[in-house]
């Protein structure tokens with residue numbers, strides 16, 4: 098059980114450690130870390146870099162002609178970063194969700210939720226460790242349905258990701274201009 102979901106457990110433990118650090122800062126400073134101050138800002142930047150790696154690395158490996166590491170390991174890594182990054186970005190928000198930044202947070206939550214649905218459908222399709230689908234291990238009808246659901250899921254998940262990064266870039270440009278450089 099632990100082995101099959103190792104990325105979820107590691108993400109959970111990492112988030113708990115980050116939450117403990119955040120709690121320590123709240124107690125130490127007696128206030129919620131502001132998104133534009135050092136700690137909150139760092140959470141936003143590091144979390145965003147992890148999200149960017151989540152968006153790109155797995156896709157690059159999937160399409161690469163050079164087999165660097167197993168696909169299953171890359172997907173585990175994708176899921177780990179896809180949970181820890183959004184968690185850091187959530188702590189960065191300082192629990193205020195106005196305007197575009199709020200919309201970006203909502204899109205982040207949607208993509209994480211959608212990721213869990215995708216992971217569920219993905220595990221329905223039998224594969225080799227390198228991610229290749231295994232024919233004949235499941236009834237053809239069930240396999241066809243799972244494949245259709247997976248491609249429908251991709252058709253929803255990928256545009257949400259694109260919208261999320263577009264709005265994140267606009268948020269960053271606006272926030273840096275108004276809250277950092279103009280201060």
Ligand code: HEM
Pocket residue numbers: 132133138141142145148186189190191193194195196198199201202205265268269272273276277
């Ligand atoms: C997907 C990634 C990100 C999300 C979801 C996000 C979300 C948010 C949210 C919800 C706020 C609070 C807005 C409010 O006060 O109502 C905020 C503030 C802020 N964010 Fe982000 N953020 C992200 C990435 C970043 C990055 C990478 C940077 C820096 C390069 C950044 C810089 C800022 C700054 C400077 C503020 C403070 C704005 C102010 O005080 O008016 N954010 N962000």
Ligand code: HEM
Pocket residue numbers: 148151152155156157159172175176178179180182183208209211212213215216217219254255258
């Ligand atoms: C910041 C958060 C995330 C972003 C930006 C993101 C983005 C993406 C993108 C762009 C793809 C398409 C890859 C491709 O086919 O080229 C993908 C696939 C996938 N993601 Fe995520 N994802 C995130 C979080 C998650 C989470 C939290 C999970 C699971 C709990 C997850 C599970 C999956 C699965 C199962 C696939 C399908 C893999 C495949 O068909 O080969 N993702 N994700």
